[in-house]
Amino acid sequence: MKKREYTCGLDAAIDVMGGKWKGLILFWLGEGPLRFGELRRTVAGISERMLILQLREMQTSGLVHREVHHQVPPKVEYSLTEFGQSLRVALEPLGQWGEEHMERLEALPRTGASS
Known part of the structure; x- marks a missing residue:
C-alpha cells in the first residue's frame, strides 16, 4: 500500500475530515458519547x-471509538478518541468564524456543488 503524502498540514487535516458530515459528527460527539440512533437524530x-x-x-482513522455493550437489547456507543478530540478543538475557530458570518453565508446563492 502506498504511503500517503501531503503538501501541508491543511492537506492532511482535510483528508481525514473529508466531506460534509465528519465535522458535524465530531461536533456532536464532543458533547459526550452517543448511541447510533441519538447521533442520527442529532446530525440533521x-x-x-x-x-x-x-x-x-472515522474509526479507521482513529477519530472515533465504538463501544459495544453486551446486553439485551444490544447497545453501541460512539465517542471521540483523544485524537478525535484534538481535531475537534482545532476546528473550533472555524466554527466560530462560521457563526460570525452565518447570515452572510446563508444569503449567498447556492451552487451546484453544494446543493
Whole structure:
C-alpha cells in the first residue's frame, strides 16, 4: 500500500475530515458519547447509510471509538478518541468564524456543488 503524502498540514487535516458530515459528527460527539440512533437524530439530514460509512471511516482513522455493550437489547456507543478530540478543538475557530458570518453565508446563492 502506498504511503500517503501531503503538501501541508491543511492537506492532511482535510483528508481525514473529508466531506460534509465528519465535522458535524465530531461536533456532536464532543458533547459526550452517543448511541447510533441519538447521533442520527442529532446530525440533521444525514442518512443511516451515510452515518454508518462516516463512522466506519472515522474509526479507521482513529477519530472515533465504538463501544459495544453486551446486553439485551444490544447497545453501541460512539465517542471521540483523544485524537478525535484534538481535531475537534482545532476546528473550533472555524466554527466560530462560521457563526460570525452565518447570515452572510446563508444569503449567498447556492451552487451546484453544494446543493
